[in-house]
Amino acid sequence: MGNGGHGLLAGKKGIIFGALNEQSIAWAIAEAAYREGARFALSNAPVARRLGALQQLAEKTGSPLFWADATKDEDLSAAFSDAKEALGTLDFIVHAIGMGVNVRKRRPYEKLNYGWYAKTIDISAISLHRIVHHALNTDALADGASVVALSYIGAQRSFSRYQEMGDAKALLESIVRTWGARLGKRKIRINAISQSPTRTTAGQGITGFDSMFEYGERLSPLGNADAASCADYTVTLLSDLTRMVTMQTLYHDGGFSSMGITDELVAALTPAGL
Numbered sequence: 001m002g003n004g005g006h007g008l009l010a011g012k013k014g015i016i017f018g019a020l021n022e023q024s025i026a027w028a029i030a031e032a033a034y035r036e037g038a039r040f041a042l043s044n045a046p047v048a049r050r051l052g053a054l055q056q057l058a059e060k061t062g063s064p065l066f067w068a069d070a071t072k073d074e075d076l077s078a079a080f081s082d083a084k085e086a087l088g089t090l091d092f093i094v095h096a097i098g099m100g101v102n103v104r105k106r107r108p109y110e111k112l113n114y115g116w117y118a119k120t121i122d123i124s125a126i127s128l129h130r131i132v133h134h135a136l137n138t139d140a141l142a143d144g145a146s147v148v149a150l151s152y153i154g155a156q157r158s159f160s161r162y163q164e165m166g167d168a169k170a171l172l173e174s175i176v177r178t179w180g181a182r183l184g185k186r187k188i189r190i191n192a193i194s195q196s197p198t199r200t201t202a203g204q205g206i207t208g209f210d211s212m213f214e215y216g217e218r219l220s221p222l223g224n225a226d227a228a229s230c231a232d233y234t235v236t237l238l239s240d241l242t243r244m245v246t247m248q249t250l251y252h253d254g255g256f257s258s259m260g261i262t263d264e265l266v267a268a269l270t271p272a273g274l
């Protein structure tokens with residue numbers, strides 16, 4: 001166990017998908033899981049290899065690293081077979097994968113390129129289905145395991161700049177429920193964490209991200225949740241303390257999802273003299 005942990009994941013083994021650089025939510029999750037005594041494999045798309053950052057995290061946490069495109073069945077099947085060989089059966093999976101292709105290429109929702117749209121859904125949502133499928137198919141998942149995926153409130157509400165990603169997250173959260181009903185017989189649970197806007201590569205690929213971030217910061221009573229606090233919350237979901245929680249979208253957003261407006265925002269929108 002690393003410094004400052006509580007041993008919440010002592011003896012647990014898992015796989016974490018989606019750490020790209022130090023800003024990544026999955027990076028913070030890996031550091032927190034390591035601190036809490038877990039051993040895990042790391043995985044990301046082969047294109048992330050040339051950036052070199054993930055290799056450093058793997059070294060720091062003593063983790064095997066498996067390159068897998070989360071839209072490719074053969075890559076995922078190999079990743080789970082290799083992870084099982086390296087660590088034994090897994091107690092947790094973290095899915096922190098997302099990309100909005102139209103968003104990235106500045107295509108407005110009114111003029112979607114449908115090929116890119118399909119790719120967005122494949123990478124950001126269907127990949128969760130594939131990951132669980134291949135984990136089961138390779139017999140890599142232990143009874144009582146915990147699966148966590150990262151989501152955003154754009155799944156429920158319309159955020160103009162989130163565009164196609166809102167559709168992808170709605171499907172992701174639906175897959176959480178549909179899989180969850182089936183995984184329960186093995187006491188395997190699966191949940192989505194709906195996280196505040198966070199300054200990461202994926203987050204900042206959205207035009208208007210800074211305004212969305214500022215809006216979250218002003219509306220949420222606790223302010224926006226950062227990646228490190230998201231990682232701490234994720235650890236609780238990977239631990240046995242939350243063993244009866246499944247099929248949920250859990251808001252980790254400083255209270256944003258329960259807010260309407262604040263006095264400060266009312267004042268800012270009130271014309272002078274009223």
Ligand SMILES: NC(=O)c1ccc[n+]([C@@H]2O[C@H](COP(=O)([O-])OP(=O)(O)OC[C@H]3O[C@@H](n4cnc5c(N)ncnc54)[C@H](O)[C@@H]3O)[C@@H](O)[C@H]2O)c1
Nearest residue numbers: 018020024025045070096097098150197198200201202203
């Ligand atoms: N940043 C935010 O504001 C925010 C808010 C709520 C939820 N999320 C979600 O958190 C998760 C992690 O994103 P992040 O913000 O840490 O950004 P990030 O860019 O650090 O992580 C996204 C990851 O997805 C990976 N990825 C993309 N295509 C892939 C593929 N084909 N196969 C495998 N991996 C692939 C990338 O390599 C990257 O590591 C995503 O699901 C994102 O939607 C982010």
